[in-house]
Amino acid sequence: MNDIAVLGAGMHPWGKWGRSFVEYGTAAARAALADAGLSWRDVGSVVGADTVRCGYPGYVAGATFAQALGWQGARVTSVYAACASGAQAVGAARAQILAGLADVVLVVGADSAPKGFFAPAGGERPDDPDWLRFRVLGATNPAYFALYARRRMALHGDTVDDFAQVKVKNAAAGALNPLARYRTAVSAEEVAASAVVADPLRLLDICATSDGGAALVLSSMEFARRHGHPDPVRIRAVSTVTPTYPKAVLDLPDIATDSAVAASPAPHGFRASIARAAYEEAGLGPEDLSLAEVYDLSTALELEWYEDIGLCGAGEGAKLVREGVTALGGRVPVNTSGGLASFGEAVPAQAIAQLCELTWQLRGTAGSRQVPGARAGITANQGLFGHGSAVVAVR
Amino acid sequence: MTRTRRPVVAGWFTDDSEEENFRLLGTRCAACASVFFPREDSWCRNPGCPGGGELVETPLSRRGRVWSFTDGRYRPPAPYVSDPNAPWEPYTLVAVELEAEAMVVLGQAAPGVRTADLAIGMEVEVVPGVLNEDDAHIWTTWHWRPAPVHARVREERS
Numbered sequence: 001m002n003d004i005a006v007l008g009a010g011m012h013p014w015g016k017w018g019r020s021f022v023e024y025g026t027a028a029a030r031a032a033l034a035d036a037g038l039s040w041r042d043v044g045s046v047v048g049a050d051t052v053r054c055g056y057p058g059y060v061a062g063a064t065f066a067q068a069l070g071w072q073g074a075r076v077t078s079v080y081a082a083c084a085s086g087a088q089a090v091g092a093a094r095a096q097i098l099a100g101l102a103d104v105v106l107v108v109g110a111d112s113a114p115k116g117f118f119a120p121a122g123g124e125r126p127d128d129p130d131w132l133r134f135r136v137l138g139a140t141n142p143a144y145f146a147l148y149a150r151r152r153m154a155l156h157g158d159t160v161d162d163f164a165q166v167k168v169k170n171a172a173a174g175a176l177n178p179l180a181r182y183r184t185a186v187s188a189e190e191v192a193a194s195a196v197v198a199d200p201l202r203l204l205d206i207c208a209t210s211d212g213g214a215a216l217v218l219s220s221m222e223f224a225r226r227h228g229h230p231d232p233v234r235i236r237a238v239s240t241v242t243p244t245y246p247k248a249v250l251d252l253p254d255i256a257t258d259s260a261v262a263a264s265p266a267p268h269g270f271r272a273s274i275a276r277a278a279y280e281e282a283g284l285g286p287e288d289l290s291l292a293e294v295y296d297l298s299t300a301l302e303l304e305w306y307e308d309i310g311l312c313g314a315g316e317g318a319k320l321v322r323e324g325v326t327a328l329g330g331r332v333p334v335n336t337s338g339g340l341a342s343f344g345e346a347v348p349a350q351a352i353a354q355l356c357e358l359t360w361q362l363r364g365t366a367g368s369r370q371v372p373g374a375r376a377g378i379t380a381n382q383g384l385f386g387h388g389s390a391v392v393a394v395r
Numbered sequence: 396m397t398r399t400r401r402p403v404v405a406g407w408f409t410d411d412s413e414e415e416n417f418r419l420l421g422t423r424c425a426a427c428a429s430v431f432f433p434r435e436d437s438w439c440r441n442p443g444c445p446g447g448g449e450l451v452e453t454p455l456s457r458r459g460r461v462w463s464f465t466d467g468r469y470r471p472p473a474p475y476v477s478d479p480n481a482p483w484e485p486y487t488l489v490a491v492e493l494e495a496e497a498m499v500v501l502g503q504a505a506p507g508v509r510t511a512d513l514a515i516g517m518e519v520e521v522v523p524g525v526l527n528e529d530d531a532h533i534w535t536t537w538h539w540r541p542a543p544v545h546a547r548v549r550e551e552r553s
Binding site: 120148196263 | 403404424427428429430431432433440441442443444462463464465466467468469471472473474475476477486488490496497498499500501502503510514515516526536
C-alpha cells in the first residue's frame, strides 16, 4: 500500500488581511508543525505551492517559506498548477516520501489575492491563452461558471434557487468554522437579492478572492509509527491527471473546445476523470465516502462535482442538495469546511485547505461540523490549462 | 485622422470581407482532419494522429447552435479594453456548437443582443464586429448573432 501519513494540519485564518502571502504560509506551517509535534528541523523537504506575483518570491514559494522559517538545509520544491497547485504540492511530497527521499515533508500554500476578478499578468502577450480570453472576449472566470450554470438549467432543469441552496448549505457549515472568512448564515432570499455578476449567477453564487494559508506535515507510515502516531490519517491517492483529447467541454481559459472530428471524446468528461483516477488508485469508490470537499467556485459548479465524483448520476446534482444529502447531517456532506463559498479563493492554499478539513474530520476533531464516524473522504479541484487533482484520505 | 482597421488577433478571421463572406479561420490537419481554433500552426495536437500532415488554413462554419450564453455585468480587468470613465455596458458571451467541426467556439454577441434574446439550441451566425477603438486603430473581432430565418431558408435551398 502506498499510503503516507498526515501528521499535522494548519491554517492561517482566511480573509482580507492585506499582508504578504509569506506571513500566511509561515503561520500555517508553524501551526501544522505544532499539530504534528515536530520541529522545523525535523523536516527533510519543503514543497511550496506557488502564487503568481510579478517578481520572484511567489514563484519560488518553497524556498521563500524555507527562508522565512529559517534556512536549515531541507530539500526544496516549488510547484505551480493554478488552482491545483496545492494538490500537486501534495503529489510531489508524496512521491518524495514513497521514493525514500524524505521522511517528513512540509507542504505549504498561501496567497494574498487581488480584489475582484482574477486577471492575467500585464503586458502585451498574445501567445498566452489566458491573456487572450480577457483581451478578445472579456471572459472572466465567473463568465465560464455562468456558461456551465446556464447549460445545466437547459439540460437538467436546474433552477437559480437550486444554486442558491448550495450557498445556503455551505454558509451554514462555514458559520461553524473559525478559520473561514465568512461565518454567518445566508438565506436563499439573500442570494436572490445579490447583484447579477454573469447571468444567471449572482454575487453570492460566486466565491470571493481572499488571503489565506494552509499547510500539512506529511511522512512515511514507518516514520509516523516510530514517532507516536500509530493510527494517523492516511493519504491513499493523489490524482493529478490531464484531460484526454478531444476535450469537448469548454473550459477555462479556452476560447474553443478540441474538435471531435477525428476522435471521439471519452465517455466521461475531464472533471469526472479526475475523481475516477483517485478512486482507482485508492481502491475505493464514491459509496465508501463519509464526506467530500469540492471546488465550489460557483454554486452551480458544486452540483456538477456531485456528479463528477460519483455521488449521483448525470443531471441529478440539484436533487441531492434539495434532499439535504450533501448538507451537514446528510448522507455524504460536501464542503463541511464551508467551501470556497465561506473561505474565498487563495489559490495555492485551497487544495491544501481541503485536505486540512479532511484531516480534522477523519480524526474526529472537527467540532460542531464533525461528520460522525468519518472514515474516508475525497477532495476534488481543477486548475487552469488542464490541471486536475483529487486526493483520497482515509482513517 | 484616419484610423486603421486591424484584427484584434491576426489570422483568426477573414479580414475586411463583406458580412456574407466573413468566416472564422482555423487550421485542419491534413493527416487526421482535426480542426483547431484558435489556429494551430505548429503541430497537430491529436495524440492519435498518424502524423506527417500539414496544418492547412480552413474557414469554420458560418452558423452553429448556442451551447450556452451569459453576460458580464461588471467591467472585466485589463487586457480587456474599455473606457473607465464611461458607464459599463454589459457584453453578452455566446458559446456556439459548430456541427461540421464538432467543436464549441466562444465569442461575444453582436451589439444589442442580450441574454434574453438567446436560448440554448438557437441557430446563430458569425459576423464581423468591432471590439474597441483607439486613436490609431479600429480593432476588429467576430460576433455571434441570432441567424435570421430568411438566411436559414436560403441556406437550405442552396
